[in-house]
Every structure is written in structure tokens, then in C-alpha cells.
């Protein structure tokens with residue numbers, strides 16, 4: 001009989017703080033978003049066909065250099081790491097602004113880096129510079145550790161046919177990365193049918209992508225392609241925790257601020273202990289989510305063997321915190337929280353959609369069960 | 378030269394180990410040599426068991442000593458001394474007090490207890506009524522009153538004590554902080570049996586206890602500020618603890634789950650995984666707190682960690698009793714004992730379940746800590762109160 005093992009603690013503790021460079025990056029992103037990603041502006045855009053703001057994206061991606069953080073300098077990127085990308089995602093979560101950051105600068109970038117072929121380099125350069133937006137044509141719900149979809153078939157010579165639903169940010173894409181039976185392909189968005197869906201979260205638009213004998217450029221063989229997509233899903237899930245942290249943080253800060261100024265019963269409502277305790281608990285959860293999200297970003301940045309478990313822990317934890325924070329935000333704002341004008345609903349919708357994106361908390365707990373050797377009955 | 382880098386500290390540790398090989402050196406001799414080498418708590422000043430080094434480097438020293446099989450000073454048995462009395466004496470003590478008390482405290486030769494709570498003053502600790510009156514001719518304070526829930530009073534040599542020295546002042550202002558000799562004839566310790574069946578804490582009756590003025594800590598009437606240092610350290614000493622992954626309460630449940638497949642059910646699996654994840658996140662949050670403290674940005678996460686620790690311990694131990702099924706119905710023993718230490722992991726699930734109930738009461742209840750987070754961290758307004766400016770003697774009781 002084998003002795004059951006306790007999952008080992010990583011020998012070097014993760015660096016869970018923020019470096020000065022990371023704080024500077026945060027400041028740059030935050031001031032851009034405060035100026036150009038205001039809730040009123042987002043509300044005005046999200047019901048149009050084009051919720052993304054291309055000018056804002058150019059400044060973020062190219063001006064600040066956020067799109068190329070994960071790309072090595074010799075390939076035209078910033079040569080930074082998941083730690084910096086995580087900080088950008090915290091700020092994007094805090095602003096719930098529609099940008100193809102998670103899809104293009106994280107998922108597609110990681111897939112292309114995982115291909116490790118010359119064929120992927122030109123596209124990677126385009127991505128890293130922010131000149132082109134590239135998104136993976138997979139459902140947003142696709143999770144690390146889940147079977148990869150096989151919806152697209154190559155009918156010979158790289159002509160691809162198939163339908164993929166719930167593709168995030170496809171409406172903003174110039175290029176789609178398509179996983180087919182014969183490998184990974186880059187397909188110009190213009191040669192695909194892109195039909196917007198009505199999403200729960202209007203700030204991360206979804207579309208159905210239909211390929212009808214569309215021509216694509218092959219970037220990787222099937223085995224490489226599958227490994228690259230699996231690796232990207234792990235990074236994406238790990239970094240999504242930082243977006244969830246940003247959402248939760250905004251909700252907490254905004255709610256605390258409101259309860260200090262809103263008076264009922266001749267007192268600020270924030271002086272009622274029932275509400276103080278709820279917010280203190282939420283603060284605890286947010287502080288814990290920060291540690292979990294930082295650990296995941298650090299494990300990915302250092303390519304720690306502990307990354308799969310740390311990412312699963314962060315996802316299993318942070319999804320729920322973001323949703324609860326947004327729910328508390330709506331509830332504690334009272335009637336105002338239910339209105340379209342107040343941005344609380346943007347956060348609730350993003351938080352809830354995020355809790356399905358890249359694997360639910362339940363899925364990630366299942367992964368924890370495997371890694372920590374706590375098998376189901 | 379003070380040793381402040383990890384390298385310099387490791388050289389010192391190796392020197393200590395070479396001069397006092399743990400295998401052949403008696404335990405207390407080794408610990409004494411370690412203290413005198415400044416390797417007890419490296420962030421304390423030289424001559425007081427430290428080297429004025431960054432606090433974060435203690436982990437380097439501890440790991441090296443542990444690997445060499447060096448004896449430890451059993452922090453569980455002397456937790457109140459280490460976690461609370463020591464940092465308070467360091468912050469407010471005279472040079473003489475520091476030299477007299479810190480070494481035997483760290484060595485575990487003198488166990489400390491905390492005489493704070495009273496029957497009429499728990500959460501509202503500043504309402505306490507134990508009196509201390511200065512006797513002019515002898516220069517001694519004479520103390521009368523009753524303390525309660527005093528952990529380890531039966532093994533303690535010394536106590537940190539707060540008492541009222543001016544009833545005419547508002548309650549926070551008339552308090553003074555003392556170091557009390559538990560062997561003084563006026564000190565009577567009576568076991569107080571608790572929910573687990575044993576008597577880990579006590580009632581302490583103080584009758585004409587004489588405390589020399591040299592054992593006062595901080596200025597007369599300023600004991601509340603001193604006590605706050607103790608209370609803050611109490612919370613951080615819980616939150617700042619370093620535990621390995623799957624350390625603490627989750628360890629025995631996870632082990633039972635792995636070793637006894639017959640106990641597994643789907644419902645318990647989901648709860649176990651949720652709590653395993655929360656325990657891991659709590660470990661990371663504690664790690665983050667320690668890293669913040671080490672670079673000198675002490676976050677308010679300290680009270681937070683204590684809150685999380687209490688809730689998780691209770692939920693995990695509750696799950697464990699359920700997981701054990703029939704076995705969960707029996708209890709180890711109910712005979713009255715007076716234990717020397719609180720040992721969660723060395724005991725049965727039923728004990729853990731019952732003892733963990735105290736985690737949300739001792740060291741400040743969870744309700745009171747939530748108030749602290751809400752008001753001091755989040756800046757939410759306090760509830761209207763009318764006890765701040767009234768003299769203590771005029772308060773409703």
C-alpha cells in the first residue's frame with residue numbers, strides 16, 4: 001500500500017507583495033482608466049455593436065505597453081511576467097472596462113508562445129505591439145484540465161469548418177486562433193462568420209464563430225497546439241483571479257464609501273453594526289483573495305511546479321469572493337443598486353460571468369482534489 | 378558588528394551549533410547559549426536575545442536550527458509570555474525590567490499569564506474594576522480584585538496585570554499596567570472547568586497583593602495604551618504564525634480522508650475541498666502578512682487572521698466529527714485535568730471541536746474584532762456611545 005502524501009509546501013515561499021515597478025504600472029493603468037474608462041462611458045458603449053473602445057485599447061496596449069507584458073523583448077514585447085499582467089488585470093477588473101486584454105494579451109499570447117514556432121512570431125509581434133487583436137476561438141467557459149473541444153475540422157489544406165459558441169471578444173478581433181483536428185490555425189476574423197450573442201456580461205461581449213471552409217495559416221501540429229492551449233488556459237485561469245480581486249476591491253471600496261455618507265434613521269447607515277460586520281467580513285475575504293491571486297501570479301511567473309495547484313486554489317477561492325462582493329454592493333446600495341445608471345450591475349454581471357469563465361469554482365475544487373490527493377468517494 | 382544579513386546569521390547559527398552540539402548539550406544549556414548568541418528573536422536588541430536584525434530573518438535561523446535537530450523552547454507552553462508579555466515589556470519596560478524578565482521568559486523557565494479579563498469586564502475590558510492603591514510609605518501597590526478565564530495561571534510564575542488606579546477618571550484613563558508575581562501570598566488560583574472537561578483556565582483572586590513600584594510597566598494611568606500593545610500582539614501572534622501547507626486543523630481531517638476511504642461521502646467531499654482551499658488561502662494570507670511585517674508595512678490583516686483562524690478551526694473540526702461517523706460520537710475523557718498547554722493536533726476530534734469554540738472568544742471575540750476591522754480598517758463610523766467621558770465610578774454596572 002502506498003502511504004498517502006501531504007501535498008508539499010513549495011520550498012521557496014512565493015513573493016506575495018507588489019514590487020515598486022508593479023505599483024508604477026498600476027498607477028499608469030489606473031490613471032488611464034480613470035480618465036477614459038468611466039462608468040458613464042462604459043454604459044453608453046455597451047449597448048452598441050462596438051462595446052470596445054479602440055482608442056483606449058491602443059493607449060493601454062501600445063502606449064503603456066500592457067499588451068506585450070508576457071512577450072519576451074526579442075519578440076517585440078516587454079519581457080515582463082505574469083506578476084505585471086496580474087496587476088493590469090486587477091485594474092481592468094476594478095474598472096470593468098471592455099478590453100480584449102484577457103483574451104488577446106493573455107490567452108492568445110500564451111498560446112502563440114506555447115507554439116514555439118517561427119510561424120507564430122509575426123503574429124506575436126503584432127499582438128505584443130497592440131497593432132492587432134487576436135483571440136482564441138474557444139468558449140469562454142473552457143477550463144484548464146477539461147477535455148479540449150473538437151468542433152472545428154480541417155477539410156483539407158487548412159480550410160476549416162465548424163462552429164464555436166461563446167467566444168469572448170471575437171467582435172473586436174482581427175485574427176482568431178482556431179484549434180482544429182490538424183493543428184492550430186490563425187484565421188483572419190474577416191473570413192469567419194461572427195454573430196454577436198446577447199451576453200449576461202455586456203462588458204465582455206460574446207459571439208458565435210462560424211467557419212465555413214475558411215482558410216487559415218497553420219501555426220502548430222495537433223500535439224503542440226493542444227499543449228499550448230492547455231498551458232494558456234492555466235495562465236488565463238490564474239490571472240483571472242486578479243481580475244476578480246479587482247472587481248471585489250472596487251465593490252468593497254465603493255460600498256464602504258457610500259455607507260459613510262448615506263444617512264437613514266438620523267445616522268450614517270455605515271454606523272449600524274449589522275452592516276459593519278458584513279463589510280468587515282467582506283474585507284477579510286478580499287484580503288485573502290489578494291494573497292491567493294498573488295500566489296497564482298507568482299507561481300506562473302516563476303514557472304513553479306506548484307502553479308497548477310496554486311491556480312486551482314486561487315480560482316476556487318476568488319470567483320466566489322468577487323460574486324459575493326458584487327452582490328453585497330448591490331444590496332447595500334439599496335434601490336440605487338438596482339438601477340441601470342449605477343455601475344454596480346456592471347460588476348455583478350462581470351463577477352458572475354467570471355465565475356463561469358475558465359472553469360467554475362467547483363471545477364477547480366475538483367482539480368484541487370486531484371493535486372492534493374483528496375479523492376472523491 | 379550586528380549580524381543583519383541571512384549569510385551572517387547562518388554563520389552565527391553554525392558557530393552556535395559547533396560550540397554546543399545539540400546531541401550532547403543539555404536542552405536548557407543549548408537554549409541559554411542560543412539566547413546569548415542573539416539568535417532567540419533576531420529582531421530584539423543585542424543583549425536581549427537578539428541582534429537588531431530584520432524580523433523576517435528569524436525564519437532563516439529557525440529553519441537551520443530545526444534541520445540540525447536543536448531543541449526548541451516550546452512556544453505553545455509559553456505562548457502568552459512570548460507573544461504578549463515580551464513585546465510589551467520590550468516596548469514599555471525599563472532597562473532593568475527587560476534584563477530581568479526577557480531571558481527566563483524566552484527560555485521557558487518562567488511561564489507568564491495574562492490577568493486582564495474580569496467577571497464584569499470582558500469585551501469591554503477598559504471597564505475593569507480590580508483596584509491598585511499606592512501605599513506611600515512602602516512604595517508598593519496594593520491590589521484587590523478578581524480576574525477570570527486566566528489561561529495557564531496554574532503554571533505561571535508571572536502575570537501581566539491591569540488594574541484601576543484612578544476611579545475618578547474616565548475608564549480608559551485610570552488604568553495602570555503591572556507585572557505581578559504569581560507566588561505572592563495574596564494570589565489565589567482556582568481551576569475553572571471548561572466545555573472540554575478540563576481546566577485550562579482559572580479564576581484568580583487577588584487579595585492585598587503587594588506589587589513593588591519597580592514592577593509597574595509604563596506610566597501611572599497610562600495602562601490602557603500599554604494593554605493595547607499587548608492585545609495587538611496577541612492577534613498578530615496568532616495571524617503571523619507560519620504553518621506548512623495542510624498544517625493546522627485541516628491536517629487530521631485530510632489524513633483521515635486519505636486513510637479511510639470507507640468514511641467518504643460526496644457531500645463531505647465538497648465541504649472538505651472548500652475548507653482545504655480556505656485553509657490554503659489562509660496560509661497564504663498569513664504568509665503575506667509576515668512579508669508585509671518584514672518590510673515594515675504592518676497591515677491591519679492581523680485582526681483579520683485571527684477571525685479567519687477562529688472560523689476555519691470551528692468549521693473544520695465540526696466536519697471532522699461528522700466524517701468520523703460512529704467514532705465521532707465518543708469523547709476521549711471527561712476527567713478534570715489541568716493541562717500545561719493547548720494541544721490541538723495531539724487530541725481527538727471531539728476535543729478539537731469543543732476547544733475550537735474558544736477561538737472566537739479568547740483574545741477578543743469575533744464580534745469585537747469585526748468592529749475593529751470595520752472602524753479602524755474601513756473607517757466606518759462608530760456607533761453612538763456615552764461611556765467615553767464619564768468617570769469610571771459613575772458608569773452603569
Ligand SMILES: Cc1cc2nc3c(=O)[nH]c(=O)nc-3n(C[C@H](O)[C@H](O)[C@H](O)COP(=O)(O)OP(=O)(O)OC[C@H]3O[C@@H](n4cnc5c(N)ncnc54)[C@H](O)[C@@H]3O)c2cc1C
Nearest residue numbers: 491492493494499500526527528735738739740741742744
Ligand atoms: C479559552 C479562553 C481563554 C482565555 N484566556 C484568557 C486569559 O488568559 N487572560 C484573560 O485576561 N482573558 C482570557 N480569556 C477571556 C477573553 O478575553 C474574554 O472571554 C473575551 O474578551 C470576551 O469577554 P466576555 O467573556 O466577558 O464576553 P462578553 O464581553 O460578555 O460578550 C458576550 C457576547 O457579547 C458580544 N459582544 C460584546 N460586546 C459587543 C459589541 N460591542 N458588539 C457586538 N457584540 C458584542 C460578544 O462578542 C459575545 O458574543 C479567555 C477566554 C477563553 C474563552
